[in-house]
Amino acid sequence: MDAVEQAKSGHPGLPMGAADVATVLFTKFLKYDATDPTWPDRDRFILSAGHGSMLLYSLLHLTGVKGVTIDELKNFRKLDSKTPGHPENFMTPGVETTTGPLGQGIATAVGFALAERMLNAEYGDDLVDHHTYVLASDGDLMEGISHEAIALAGHLKLNRMIVLWDDNGISIDGPLTLSDSVDQVKRFQACGWNAVRIDGHDPKAIQRAIARAQKSDKPTLIACKTTIGYGAPKKAGTSKAHGEPLGAEELAGAKTALGWSHTPFEIPDNIRDAWAKAGKKGRRLRKAWADRLKALPADKRAEFERRATGVRPQGLADAIAKLKDRLVAEPQNVATRKASEIALEVITEAVPELVLGSADLTPSNNTKTKNLNAISPGNYAGRYIHYGIREHGMAAAMNGIALHGGYVPAGATFLVFTDYARPAMRIAALAGIPAIYVMTHDSIGLGEDGPTHQPVEHLAALRSMPKMRVFRPADAIETAEAWQLALERTDGPSTLALTRQNLPQVRRDGGIANLSATGAYELSPANGKARATIFASGSEVEIALAAQKLLDEQSFAVRVVSVPSLDLFLAQPEKVRARIIGDAPIKVAVEAAVRFGWDSVIGPDGIFVGMHGFGASAPYKDLYKHFGITPEAVAEKVLRTHNL
Ligand SMILES: Cc1ncc(C[n+]2csc(CCOP(=O)(O)OP(=O)(O)O)c2C)c(N)n1
Numbered sequence: 001m002d003a004v005e006q007a008k009s010g011h012p013g014l015p016m017g018a019a020d021v022a023t024v025l026f027t028k029f030l031k032y033d034a035t036d037p038t039w040p041d042r043d044r045f046i047l048s049a050g051h052g053s054m055l056l057y058s059l060l061h062l063t064g065v066k067g068v069t070i071d072e073l074k075n076f077r078k079l080d081s082k083t084p085g086h087p088e089n090f091m092t093p094g095v096e097t098t099t100g101p102l103g104q105g106i107a108t109a110v111g112f113a114l115a116e117r118m119l120n121a122e123y124g125d126d127l128v129d130h131h132t133y134v135l136a137s138d139g140d141l142m143e144g145i146s147h148e149a150i151a152l153a154g155h156l157k158l159n160r161m162i163v164l165w166d167d168n169g170i171s172i173d174g175p176l177t178l179s180d181s182v183d184q185v186k187r188f189q190a191c192g193w194n195a196v197r198i199d200g201h202d203p204k205a206i207q208r209a210i211a212r213a214q215k216s217d218k219p220t221l222i223a224c225k226t227t228i229g230y231g232a233p234k235k236a237g238t239s240k241a242h243g244e245p246l247g248a249e250e251l252a253g254a255k256t257a258l259g260w261s262h263t264p265f266e267i268p269d270n271i272r273d274a275w276a277k278a279g280k281k282g283r284r285l286r287k288a289w290a291d292r293l294k295a296l297p298a299d300k301r302a303e304f305e306r307r308a309t310g311v312r313p314q315g316l317a318d319a320i321a322k323l324k325d326r327l328v329a330e331p332q333n334v335a336t337r338k339a340s341e342i343a344l345e346v347i348t349e350a351v352p353e354l355v356l357g358s359a360d361l362t363p364s365n366n367t368k369t370k371n372l373n374a375i376s377p378g379n380y381a382g383r384y385i386h387y388g389i390r391e392h393g394m395a396a397a398m399n400g401i402a403l404h405g406g407y408v409p410a411g412a413t414f415l416v417f418t419d420y421a422r423p424a425m426r427i428a429a430l431a432g433i434p435a436i437y438v439m440t441h442d443s444i445g446l447g448e449d450g451p452t453h454q455p456v457e458h459l460a461a462l463r464s465m466p467k468m469r470v471f472r473p474a475d476a477i478e479t480a481e482a483w484q485l486a487l488e489r490t491d492g493p494s495t496l497a498l499t500r501q502n503l504p505q506v507r508r509d510g511g512i513a514n515l516s517a518t519g520a521y522e523l524s525p526a527n528g529k530a531r532a533t534i535f536a537s538g539s540e541v542e543i544a545l546a547a548q549k550l551l552d553e554q555s556f557a558v559r560v561v562s563v564p565s566l567d568l569f570l571a572q573p574e575k576v577r578a579r580i581i582g583d584a585p586i587k588v589a590v591e592a593a594v595r596f597g598w599d600s601v602i603g604p605d606g607i608f609v610g611m612h613g614f615g616a617s618a619p620y621k622d623l624y625k626h627f628g629i630t631p632e633a634v635a636e637k638v639l640r641t642h643n644l
Contacts, residue, residue: 001254002264003054003083005245007076010085013228013241014052016254017200018135018166021224024206025164026059027278029214031130033286034064034279037094040308040405041289042282043130044096044112048105049137049166050086051243056095057083062272063279065094070265089403089431097403098431101423103143106163107393108427109134110153111400111409113161113219117380118355119406123304126292131214134163138171141184145423147191148393153219154192155388157377161219162210167200168228174239188221200224231258307353307406310434310490317512319350320484324477325510332476332505336498336538337440339476341366343483348372348383351408351487355401356438357385358412359394364500365412365440391417395424398435402428408487412438414446415497416455418462428493429467435493436486442472442497443592443615444627445539450617459497460596463567467492471565472591473516474523474541477507478564481516485565499539501620506541506562519569520561520580520601524548528557532586532638535601537563540590540610543624546631547590551638558638559584563601570600586641592629607637 004010031043037060047056054076060068067082075081082092086100096112099105113132120128140146153161165184169176188195194216198205206224213220229241233253246254255261262268293301306313323346332339348354348369356367368374368384375382387394391413398409418425418439428435444454462470471482471494479498486494506523507515515521520535524545532551536544544560551558561580563569569577581587587602588609589595595608602608609629616623624630 001246001251003057003073003076005251006074006264007078008245009077010054010245011051011243012054012246013170013243014049014137014166015055015058016230016232016241017168017226017228018052018055018224019230020201020203021164021166021206021226022055022059022135024203025133025210026063028207029210030133031282031285033282035066035283036286037065039286039289041128041130041286044109044132044404046096046099046105046109046112046132046134047087048099048109048134048140049102050099050105052135052137053083053085053087056087057092060092060094062267062275064276065279067093074265097399098427101427102137102139103145104396104424104427106134106136106140107145107149107396107424108400108403109161110149110158110393111397112404113153113158114156114380114397115401115404115407116160117158118375118382121381127289127304131160131162134161135166136163137166138168138176138180141165142180145392145396148390149396150188150191150193152388152390152393152397154188155377156375157192157217158219159217162213163219163221165221165223166226167223168226170228170237170239170242172239172242185221185223192218193221194218195221195223197223197225200226201230233257310405312488312490313351315350316347316484316487319346320480321510321512322346323480327476327480327505328508328510333502334476335500335502336473336475336479337364337366337500339473339479340438340483340496340498341369342476343480344369345371347483347487353407354410354487355383355385355407356410356412357387357394359387359391359417360389361413362386364414365438367410367412367438387411391420392424395421395428395435395437399424399428399431399433402433402435408434408436410436410438412440414441414453415439415458416441416453418458418495425468425493426465429465432467432491433493434490437493437495438498439495440498441500443499443539444611444623445592445620446500447620447623448617451614454615455593456611456614457594457596459591459593462495463597468567469494469565470497470567471495471516472497472538473564474538474562475503475505475507477505477510478516478562481514482564484514485516497538501539503539504542506545516564518572518576518580519565519567520563522559522580523562524560526557526559526584527552530557530559530582530584531642532556532558532588533561533582533584534558534588534590534634535561535563536590537566538591540592540629543629543631543634544590547634547638550631550635554639556639556642566597566601586638588634588638590629590634592624592627607641609634609637
């Protein structure tokens with residue numbers, strides 16, 4: 001109450017209403033040691049209703065998490081404080097994931113709970129044996145993503161997942177009855193969950209319900225009936241308690257009602273001591289765990305520690321170099337989705353923590369290599385996840401899998417459906433989560449399925465997302481390089497945009513050097529002094545090379561620059577960019593997508609050959625002709641510009 005009041009902004013209602021639930025959870029159940037908030041076998045607590053961040057910050061402070069000081073509480077919502085408006089895992093020790101967009105937390109928690117079971121299947125109860133608790137609000141459960149999440153968790157029988165629903169019947173516009181009449185208990189039950197209702201202000205009832213949930217063979221929803229802004233004389237139970245400071249009078253009234261006679265931010269010793277004790281309650285367990293880890297054979301222990309800390313294995317670069325050498329010896333004229341599968345045959349062996357999956361497009365995305373087994377309900381020994389037709393749920397679960405530690409998740413669908421996954425992809429970018437999206441059918445090149453399935457703006461949209469890295473490889477070798485760069489990245493997500501249609505292998509060099517690492521490179525030099533440079537990505541590199549040939553036949557020298565990652569290229573130092581862009585007077589970009597973004601390379605007067613609107617349904621070769629994305633069109637435009 002004091003922190004929100006001091007910040008003159010924030011949400012007091014949820015922290016006040018859910019304090020009883022959180023207190024029982026943190027003091028009686030949560031397995032954690034406040035001195036080591038990254039202990040791999042800790043229970044995870046996810047505050048899905050991120051607007052109630054002050055509840056989480058208070059708990060972290062009271063239990064003694066280093067850095068979350070009383071001054072940080074006083075600096076709530078101030079620049080560079082450890083107490084931002086909504087929880088950010090990269091700002092505050094003890095915050096497991098970034099939440100705020102409603103529904104993300106509960107859906108991310110599914111990934112946490114799944115990763116726990118998968119790692120348990122690999123390392124056993126001695127090393128991996130914990131729960132994932134979620135505090136969710138009405139808004140979390142109303143969001144569509146919650147359905148994808150609970151259906152997946154229920155199906156997979158993730159019984160270590162326990163959701164405490166702050167069932168206060170109030171949202172911003174007023175009572176929930178304005179817009180909702182779902183029976184959440186029945187909904188969760190229908191999805192394969194245990195679901196019970198309790199009084200969320202009765203500590204005994206909360207304790208009993210959590211104890212029972214821990215014994216369940218299903219995930220559990222505990223609907224905790226609470227009063228938003230509990231204690232506030234006028235605002236409690238109303239939307240007025242949701243998202244603004246209580247105000248001096250209401251604050252004083254609430255303190256009186258709650259029997260709290262202390263000055264702002266004052267915490268009496270007996271209460272501080274009791275919380276500090278709760279914060280230490282997992283220490284003995286953590287030490288026993290550390291002893292068990294120490295007792296493991298050195299190699300097994302080192303591997304667990306490597307994976308838990310997100311360090312990539314040694315062998316990846318070598319494995320990719322060898323694969324590239326093989327591709328040089330036996331060139332593969334295949335779709336890049338197929339090239340990705342070829343790369344994955346090697347990578348899945350070199351990177352045991354890579355977990356693949358698809359939102360029901362496995363045979364189209366080519367993500368399931370022969371050596372991978374799928375996990376199933378109750379059997380979590382596997383590295384492939386059938387996410388179902390749940391792109392958003394998949395992307396959020398991937399965030400949880402990555403944040404849990406021990407795994408690198410790669411999930412797949414069609415590129416056009418990144419729209420369905422985007423809010424969770426944005427969290428990955430913001431929170432620096434190294435998830436990998438395998439997005440196939442990346443342009444009109446998918447053909448007959450037509451414009452509903454043909455992405456045109458998606459590359460630009462993803463490239464515009466800070467910290468998202470987008471790769472659109474041109475052939476099998478660039479695909480291997482893209483996979484290497486995506487996997488070596490530990491501070492953010494990567495998207496691989498891959499074709500449905502076959503492409504010729506344009507690269508003939510193998511070895512350890514990764515030419516895609518600068519985002520762009522000269523693939524084919526000019527025959528003489530270059531009068532034009534053609535930049536192209538993915539499937540259009542082939543077209544650029546054919547245009548170069550046509551122009552060469554007319555003694556017009558051009559060079560071709562392959563751009564497997566436009567955003568990575570634009571992030572290079574000025575000098576590197578200038579060298580790759582070169583000084584040929586005519587600049588052309590070829591990409592079967594919208595122009596947005598390419599002006600940074602070709603300038604506003606550059607020639608763009610690509611899409612200017614939505615696609616159409618037809619065989620793909622007809623579409624390329626129809627939309628004028630052909631070598632002849634490129635050559636003709638270059639010559640016309642030259643002759644101006
Ligand atoms: C995806 C998304 N949409 C909208 C919001 C804005 N918003 C914040 S809290 C909230 C709803 C508040 O109701 P509830 O979830 O019941 O929380 P409570 O009022 O109980 O704190 C909304 C719409 C958001 N944070 N995320």
